[in-house]
Amino acid sequence: MKSIIIKTKQSKVYCQSLIQELPDDGSFTVEIKKTDKSRSARQTRLYFMWCNEIANSGLGRHDT
16 A cells, blocks of 8 residues: 655656556555644654653753
8 A cells, every 4th residue: 555645746746647557447446635744652652752761861961
């Protein structure tokens, strides 16, 4: 399965050409949906893990 996020005119033309190349025999399904721009749960876990690692490393602390 191929997912393409349309961000530019070029990606839109690419999608159109892919659809044009498909056979007309009903063997493919094209699905269009709105892209969710919020973070996934997996991305959120990774972000908090990264923040925790930075905090534990002491990076950014002001040692005086």
